[in-house]
Amino acid sequence: MNKSIEIQQQKETLRIETFSDGVFCIAVTLLSIEIGVELHGDVTDKELAHALLAKWPLYLAYVISFVNVLLAWIGHHSLFKMFLKPDNGIMVTNGLLLMLIALVPFPTKTLGEFLLTGGFKTAVIFYTAYFVLISIAFRLLWYAATRKAGILMNGVTAEQIKLTTRNENIGLICNAIIFGVAFINPLAALVFSFAMWVYWLGFA
Amino acid sequence: MNKSIEIQQQKETLRIETFSDGVFCIAVTLLSIEIGVELHGDVTDKELAHALLAKWPLYLAYVISFVNVLLAWIGHHSLFKMFLKPDNGIMVTNGLLLMLIALVPFPTKTLGEFLLTGGFKTAVIFYTAYFVLISIAFRLLWYAATRKAGILMNGVTAEQIKLTTRNENIGLICNAIIFGVAFINPLAALVFSFAMWVYWLGFA
Amino acid sequence: MNKSIEIQQQKETLRIETFSDGVFCIAVTLLSIEIGVELHGDVTDKELAHALLAKWPLYLAYVISFVNVLLAWIGHHSLFKMFLKPDNGIMVTNGLLLMLIALVPFPTKTLGEFLLTGGFKTAVIFYTAYFVLISIAFRLLWYAATRKAGILMNGVTAEQIKLTTRNENIGLICNAIIFGVAFINPLAALVFSFAMWVYWLGFA
Amino acid sequence: MNKSIEIQQQKETLRIETFSDGVFCIAVTLLSIEIGVELHGDVTDKELAHALLAKWPLYLAYVISFVNVLLAWIGHHSLFKMFLKPDNGIMVTNGLLLMLIALVPFPTKTLGEFLLTGGFKTAVIFYTAYFVLISIAFRLLWYAATRKAGILMNGVTAEQIKLTTRNENIGLICNAIIFGVAFINPLAALVFSFAMWVYWLGFA
Numbered sequence: 114m115n116k117s118i119e120i121q122q123q124k125e126t127l128r129i130e131t132f133s134d135g136v137f138c139i140a141v142t143l144l145s146i147e148i149g150v151e152l153h154g155d156v157t158d159k160e161l162a163h164a165l166l167a168k169w170p171l172y173l174a175y176v177i178s179f180v181n182v183l184l185a186w187i188g189h190h191s192l193f194k195m196f197l198k199p200d201n202g203i204m205v206t207n208g209l210l211l212m213l214i215a216l217v218p219f220p221t222k223t224l225g226e227f228l229l230t231g232g233f234k235t236a237v238i239f240y241t242a243y244f245v246l247i248s249i250a251f252r253l254l255w256y257a258a259t260r261k262a263g264i265l266m267n268g269v270t271a272e273q274i275k276l277t278t279r280n281e282n283i284g285l286i287c288n289a290i291i292f293g294v295a296f297i298n299p300l301a302a303l304v305f306s307f308a309m310w311v312y313w314l315g316f317a
Numbered sequence: 318m319n320k321s322i323e324i325q326q327q328k329e330t331l332r333i334e335t336f337s338d339g340v341f342c343i344a345v346t347l348l349s350i351e352i353g354v355e356l357h358g359d360v361t362d363k364e365l366a367h368a369l370l371a372k373w374p375l376y377l378a379y380v381i382s383f384v385n386v387l388l389a390w391i392g393h394h395s396l397f398k399m400f401l402k403p404d405n406g407i408m409v410t411n412g413l414l415l416m417l418i419a420l421v422p423f424p425t426k427t428l429g430e431f432l433l434t435g436g437f438k439t440a441v442i443f444y445t446a447y448f449v450l451i452s453i454a455f456r457l458l459w460y461a462a463t464r465k466a467g468i469l470m471n472g473v474t475a476e477q478i479k480l481t482t483r484n485e486n487i488g489l490i491c492n493a494i495i496f497g498v499a500f501i502n503p504l505a506a507l508v509f510s511f512a513m514w515v516y517w518l519g520f521a
Numbered sequence: 522m523n524k525s526i527e528i529q530q531q532k533e534t535l536r537i538e539t540f541s542d543g544v545f546c547i548a549v550t551l552l553s554i555e556i557g558v559e560l561h562g563d564v565t566d567k568e569l570a571h572a573l574l575a576k577w578p579l580y581l582a583y584v585i586s587f588v589n590v591l592l593a594w595i596g597h598h599s600l601f602k603m604f605l606k607p608d609n610g611i612m613v614t615n616g617l618l619l620m621l622i623a624l625v626p627f628p629t630k631t632l633g634e635f636l637l638t639g640g641f642k643t644a645v646i647f648y649t650a651y652f653v654l655i656s657i658a659f660r661l662l663w664y665a666a667t668r669k670a671g672i673l674m675n676g677v678t679a680e681q682i683k684l685t686t687r688n689e690n691i692g693l694i695c696n697a698i699i700f701g702v703a704f705i706n707p708l709a710a711l712v713f714s715f716a717m718w719v720y721w722l723g724f725a
Numbered sequence: 726m727n728k729s730i731e732i733q734q735q736k737e738t739l740r741i742e743t744f745s746d747g748v749f750c751i752a753v754t755l756l757s758i759e760i761g762v763e764l765h766g767d768v769t770d771k772e773l774a775h776a777l778l779a780k781w782p783l784y785l786a787y788v789i790s791f792v793n794v795l796l797a798w799i800g801h802h803s804l805f806k807m808f809l810k811p812d813n814g815i816m817v818t819n820g821l822l823l824m825l826i827a828l829v830p831f832p833t834k835t836l837g838e839f840l841l842t843g844g845f846k847t848a849v850i851f852y853t854a855y856f857v858l859i860s861i862a863f864r865l866l867w868y869a870a871t872r873k874a875g876i877l878m879n880g881v882t883a884e885q886i887k888l889t890t891r892n893e894n895i896g897l898i899c900n901a902i903i904f905g906v907a908f909i910n911p912l913a914a915l916v917f918s919f920a921m922w923v924y925w926l927g928f929a
Contacts, residue, residue, distance in 0.1 A: 128338075128394070131338070132338060132341075132342055132390070134740075134743070134744060134747070135338070135339065135342035135343075135346075135747065136342060136345065136346055137744075138744055138747035138748060138751065139342065139343055139346040139347075139747075139751055140346055140349075141748065141823075141827060142747075142748050142751040142752055142755065142827045143346065143347075143349070143350065143751075143755075144827065145752075145755070145827050145828045145829075145830055145831060146350065146755065146758065146830070147353075148828065148831045149759075149831060149834050149835070150835065152839075152844075155842050155843050156839065156842050156843055156844040157843045157844060158843065158844050158845070158846045158847040159847075160844065161835075161839055161842075161844030161847040161848060161851075162844075162847045165835070165847070165851060175824075175828065176824065179820075179823075179824045179827070180820070180824075183820050183823075186744070187816070190740070201518055204391070204518075205518065208383075208384070208387050211345075211383075211387075212379075212380065212383045212384075215345060215346045215348065215349050215383070216349045216352065216379065217349075218349055218350070219349060219352045219353060222353050223353070223354065223365075223369070227356075227360065227365055230359050230360050230365075231359050231360055231361045231362065232356075232360040232361060232362050232364065232365030232366075233362075234362045235362040235363075235365040235366045235369070236365060239365075239369060314813060314816075314817070332542075332598070335542070336542060336545075336546055336594070339542070339543065339546035339547075339550075340546060340549065340550050343546065343547055343550040343551075344550055344553075347550065347551075347553070347554065350554065351557075405722060408595070408722075409722070412587075412588070412591050415549075415587075415591075416583075416584065416587045416588075419549060419550045419552065419553050419587070420553045420556065420583065421553075422553055422554070423553060423556045423557060426557050427557070427558065427569075427573070431560075431564065431569055434563050434564050434569075435563050435564055435565045435566065435568075436560075436564040436565060436566050436568060436569030436570075437566070438566045439566040439567075439569040439570045439573070440569060443569075443573060536746075536802070539746070540746060540749075540750055540798070543746070543747065543750035543751075543754075544750060544753065544754050547750065547751055547754040547755075548754055548757075551754065551755075551757070551758065554758065555761075609926055612799070612926075613926070616791075616792070616795050619753075619791075619795075620787075620788065620791045620792075623753060623754045623756065623757050623791070624757045624760065624787065625757075626757055626758070627757060627760045627761060630761050631761070631762065631773075631777070635764075635768065635773055638767050638768050638773075639767050639768055639769045639770065640764075640768040640769060640770050640772060640773030640774075641770070642770045643770040643771075643773040643774045643777070644773060647773075647777060
C-alpha cells in the first residue's frame with residue numbers, strides 16, 4: 114500500500130481517538146457536578162459535618178463510576194492502538210460507545226441518590242444494565258474492526274485478535290452476570306463489580 | 318509559495334480545528350447534564366423504575382442531538398481537511414458555527430422536556446429551526462472558503478469543490494424542508510430527521 | 522543557544538498554550554449551561570413559544586460573551602506565538618488571565634438575567650468591569666513577556682513588540698472607557714462593545 | 726534498549742499526561758459553575774450590587790482552588806516529565822490523583838458556601854483534609870515511579886530524584902500541618918495556605 118495514504122489513515126484514526134479521549138475525559142470530570150450538600154440558613158459545625166458524612170452514597174457512586182470510565186478508557190485505547198483505518202462501521206459503533214460513556218453521570222447520580230432508599234434494587238439494576246450496554250458497544254466496536262480485512266494494522270497478529278475477542282467476551286459476560294445478580298442481591302452485584310476491577314487491571 | 322510559510326499556515330488551520338473539535342466534544346458531552354430523575358423522600362423500587370421510564374423523551378432527545386452533533390463534527394472535519402489557511406472570513410463563519418454547536422444542549426433540553434406536553438409542536442419547530450441555523454452556518458463557512466483563491470489547498474480538485482457545495486446545499490435544503498414539515502406534522506419532521514442520518518453516513 | 526534546549530522550551534510553551542486553549546474552549550462552551558426555559562405542568566404551544574422568546578436577554582448575553590471569549594482566545598494566541606520560554610512571570614499572569622476567562626459564565630449569566638430588571642445598570646457595570654480586569658490581565662501577561670530578555674523568540678522584531686504593546690494598551694483603554702460609559706448610559710456601553718469587535722477582527 | 730520501543734513508551738506516557746491535563750483543565754473550569762446570584766422578581770441596581778458583593782466567599786474559594794489546582798497541574802507535569810514508561814502502579818496512583826482533582830469543585834463549593842456560617846470550621850477542616858488527600862496521591866504517584874527501575878527516564882539523576890522526593894514530602898507535611906491548624910484556628914489555616922503558594926512558585 115502507498116506509504117503516504119497509510120500515514121493519512123493513521124492520522125484519521127488518531128483524530129477519532131483524540132475526540133473519543135475528550136468525551137471520556139469530560140464525562141469522568143462531569144461526574145463531580147452533582148456532588149454537594151444543600152443546607153440553607155445558618156448551620157453549626159456539627160450539622161455541616163453530619164451533612165457531609167450523610168452524602169457517602171454519592172461519593173461511593175462517584176468512585177465506582179470514575180474507575181469504570183477510566184477502565185473503559187484504557188480498554189478503548191487498547192482497541193484503537195490496533196486500528197489502521199476507521200471505516201463507517203467503526204464510526205457508528207464508536208459513536209454508540211461514546212454516546213453511552215457521555216451519559217454515565219446519569220446512572221451514577223441515580224445510584225448515589227437512591228442507594229439508601231427503598232429504590233436501592235432498581236438503582237443497582239439500572240446501573241449494572243447500563244454497563245451491560247457499554248460492554249455490548251465495546252463488543253460491536255471490536256466486531257466492526259474484525260469483520261473485514263483492512264481495518265486492523267498489518268502488525269496485529271492472529272494471537273492478539275483472539276486474545277482481544279476473548280477479553281471483550283469475558284467483559285460482556287461478566288457484566289451480564291452482575292446484572293443478573295442485581296435482581297437477586299444488589300449488594301452482591303456491586304461487590305462483584307469491584308472484583309472485576311482487579312481482573313481488568315491485569316490487562317491494562 | 319514558500320514551504321515553511323505553508324507549514325505555518327497548516328499549523329494555524331490545525332489549531333483552529335483542534336479548538337473547534339473541543340467545542341464539539343464538550344457540547345456533545347454536556348448534553349447529558351440535564352438528564353436525571355427528581356424524586357424526594359423515600360421511594361420504592363417500583364416508583365424509581367417508573368420515574369426512570371417516564372423520562373424517555375429526555376433520552377430520545379439526547380440520542381437525536383448526540384447523533385446530529387457527531388454528524389456535524391464529521392462534516393466540519395471534511396471541510397477543514399481542505400483548508401490551507403484560515404482567513405478572517407473562515408474565523409467569523411467558523412465562530413458562528415461553534416456558537417450554535419455549543420448551544421445545542423438548549424434546543425435538546427427543550428425538545429426532551431416538552432415532547433409529551435401541549436407544547437410539542439413548538440418544541441419540534443424550535444429544534445428543527447435550530448438545525449436550519451446550523452446548516453446556514455455550514456453553508457457560510459464553505460462560502461467563505463471558496464469565495465476567493467488561496468484558502469483551499471492546491472490539491473483540492475474542482476470536482477471535490479462541486480461535490481461539497483452540492484452536499485452543503487442538500488443539507489440546508491433538507492433541514493429547511495424538515496423545519497417546514499414541523500409546522501404541519503411535528504412527528505413526521507422527527508422521523509424525516511432520522512432518515513437523513515442514514516443519508517449522511519454515506520458521506521462520512 | 523543550544524538547539525535542543527530551545528526545542529524543549531518551545532514544547533513547554535506549547536503545553537501551557539494547549540492548557541490555556543482548553544480553558545478558553547470549556548469556558549466558552551459552559552456559557553450555554555444556564556440557558557433554558559422553566560415551565561412546569563402541561564403547557565400549550567403558545568406558552569412555550571412565548572417562554573422561548575422571553576429569554577432573549579440570555580441569548581444576547583450568550584452571543585456577546587461567546588464573541589468576547591473567542592476574540593480573547595485569538596489575542597492570547599497572537600501573544601503566545603511570540604513566546605519562546607515561559608518563566609514564572611508568564612505562568613502567574615497567564616494563570617490570572619485563565620482564572621478570569623474560566624469565570625466569564627458568571628458575569629454573562631448576571632447580564633442575561635438582569636437585563637430587563639431594575640438592576641440593568643449594575644449588571645452592565647459588573648459585566649464591563651469584568652472585561653476591564655481581563656484587559657489588565659492581558660496587559661500584565663504582555664508586560665511579563667517584555668520586561669526582560671529571553672522570553673520572546675529571537676525572530677520577534679521591535680516593530681512587532683511596539684505594535685502589540687499599542688494593541689494591548691488600546692484594548693485596556695477602550696474597555697475602561699466602556700466601563701465608564703456604563704455608569705452614565707448602560708445601553709451605549711453595550712453598543713460600544715459591539716463596535717470594538719469590528720475593530721479587533723482587523724487584527725485577528 | 727530498542728529505540729522504537731522507547732519512542733512507543735514515551736507516546737503512551739504522553740497520552741496519559743494529555744488525558745490528565747484534560748481532567749485538570751476541566752476541573753479548574755468547572756469551579757465556576759456554581760457561582761451566581763439568585764434573585765427573583767424585579768430588583769433594583771442597589772439590590773443586585775449588594776447581592777453580587779455578598780457572594781465574596783464564593784469568589785475567594787474559587788480563587789483559592791483555581792491556584793491550588795494550577796499548582797497541582799504544574800507539579801503533575803514536573804513528575805511526568807521524568808517518566809519513561811507508565812506501568813500499572815503509575816496508572817492506579819495517577820487515576821487516584823485524577824479522581825481527587827476532578828472532585829475539587831465539591832470542597833471548593835463547601836468552603837465558599839459555609840465560610841460565613843457557623844459551619845466555618847468544618848468547611849475549612851474538610852477543605853484542608855481534601856488537599857492532604859491530594860498530597861498523599863502525589864506522594865503515592867512518586868513512590869510508584871521510584872519503587873523499581875525502568876519507569877524513570879535514564880537521564881534523570883539521583884540528585885533530581887532526591888529533590889523531588891523532598892518536595893513531595895514537604896508538600897504532604899505542610900498540608901498535614903495546615904489541616905491540623907484548621908482544628909484550632911481555621912482562618913490561620915487558610916492564611917498558611919496562601920503562604921505555601923509563594924513557596925511552590927519557586928519550584929514551578
